[in-house]
Amino acid sequence: MNVNLAEFKLLGIEVKVHWSFVLVLAFGAFIYGAGPAGWLIGGLYGVLTMLLLFLCVTLHEYGHALTARRFGISTRSILLLPIGGVANLERIPEKPAQEIAIVAAGPLVNLVLAMLLTPLALLVNGGSGDGLFNMNAMGVSIQNPGLLNLLIFLISTNLLLALFNLLPAFPLDGGRLLRALLAYVLPYTRATQMAVVAGRLLAVLMAIYGIFTGAIGLLLVAFFVYVGGSAELEAVSSRAVLRRFRAGDALTSNAIVVYTSERLARVTELIMNSYQTDYPVHDLAGQFVGVLTRPRLIAALREVGTEARIVDVMQPASTIPRCTRDADLATVWEKMGQSGSRVVAVVEQEQTLGIITSDDIAEVFHVMGAVLEGRMQRPGPPAGSADTQETQPYA
Numbered sequence: 001m002n003v004n005l006a007e008f009k010l011l012g013i014e015v016k017v018h019w020s021f022v023l024v025l026a027f028g029a030f031i032y033g034a035g036p037a038g039w040l041i042g043g044l045y046g047v048l049t050m051l052l053l054f055l056c057v058t059l060h061e062y063g064h065a066l067t068a069r070r071f072g073i074s075t076r077s078i079l080l081l082p083i084g085g086v087a088n089l090e091r092i093p094e095k096p097a098q099e100i101a102i103v104a105a106g107p108l109v110n111l112v113l114a115m116l117l118t119p120l121a122l123l124v125n126g127g128s129g130d131g132l133f134n135m136n137a138m139g140v141s142i143q144n145p146g147l148l149n150l151l152i153f154l155i156s157t158n159l160l161l162a163l164f165n166l167l168p169a170f171p172l173d174g175g176r177l178l179r180a181l182l183a184y185v186l187p188y189t190r191a192t193q194m195a196v197v198a199g200r201l202l203a204v205l206m207a208i209y210g211i212f213t214g215a216i217g218l219l220l221v222a223f224f225v226y227v228g229g230s231a232e233l234e235a236v237s238s239r240a241v242l243r244r245f246r247a248g249d250a251l252t253s254n255a256i257v258v259y260t261s262e263r264l265a266r267v268t269e270l271i272m273n274s275y276q277t278d279y280p281v282h283d284l285a286g287q288f289v290g291v292l293t294r295p296r297l298i299a300a301l302r303e304v305g306t307e308a309r310i311v312d313v314m315q316p317a318s319t320i321p322r323c324t325r326d327a328d329l330a331t332v333w334e335k336m337g338q339s340g341s342r343v344v345a346v347v348e349q350e351q352t353l354g355i356i357t358s359d360d361i362a363e364v365f366h367v368m369g370a371v372l373e374g375r376m377q378r379p380g381p382p383a384g385s386a387d388t389q390e391t392q393p394y395a
Helices: 021-033 039-070 096-124 135-141 147-165 173-182 188-213 214-244 264-270 294-303 328-337 358-377
Strands: 004-010 012-020 075-081 084-089 279-282 288-292 343-348 351-357
Touching: 004 084, 012 039, 021 039, 039 075, 039 084, 039 096, 039 173, 096 147, 096 173, 147 264, 188 214, 214 328, 214 358, 264 294, 279 351, 288 343, 328 343, 351 358
Parallel strands: 012 075
Antiparallel strands: 004 012, 075 084, 279 288, 343 351
């Protein structure tokens, strides 16, 4: 089911607009339609203000994305939600200084927009700044359709976006900035833990304030901060475990190999009588030429049946990402995510030693993660921390 209202690509980055964005437009139409301009003019003006607001939000996210691109980090997509935007970066930068630059780019875009719009507002106001940002009158006048009021709205909202995002509430920009600064003196996992704790405290305060003031939007943001921070802490901790192990640790020494000339019936028999679900494929000379994964096997059985040859349905070796025996499993997992492949070939001096699947990594994580957790709970010095980076959205 497609939950996006619209999708488009700009500067090589896919932008997705969530279906709930319609609620934002309806809210703008209602708020401004109930104002002095009337339902028709006010409603249309309200829709326009919301569209321009989210244009500013989109530019904010592009600030993150384009800065990340300068450090060799691509952006999978930008998602626009009622509570704001999210830039899903492929990975978090390796150095705290890079993350600081990426984090700061979003709010900086909003500040630049406010600076560019202010002279235009002064010009429209006859060159005078008198009453331009009178907070008492702004709430009323801003609902009146007009270029000056629209400019005042955009200037004030861009300033608020910049200031709000700089709150140290992880995973907002300010929380990520705090994490990056802490990472200069602490292991990445510990820095994330401290930033998440700070974010949770602010989320609770925002929720309390939202309850007593009736600010529903603030309650949604508080929920996002609390849940988002917890999710990233779990992901960073998971990668910290994977950083401790190498690709060679996940290789199965007795993995079953199949051959290009064999039929799918052979693999069907194997998969029913063993725990192995993905099979390296060799040619008759014993060279690694591909992998028959479980999803490909199931699709082929449905389409062509058990008499199809393995060579016709396997994933060719040229499309399979590679790593060395010494690569850590967090890097291997990242390669899987970037390529969309559930398998990675382990290669040493042009010789393929075997394959690692996503299931293999999950098994290492669950078993060895439990062992490490048990050790850390015992008395004595804690296990050494491992720096890690994780793909997470930038608000």
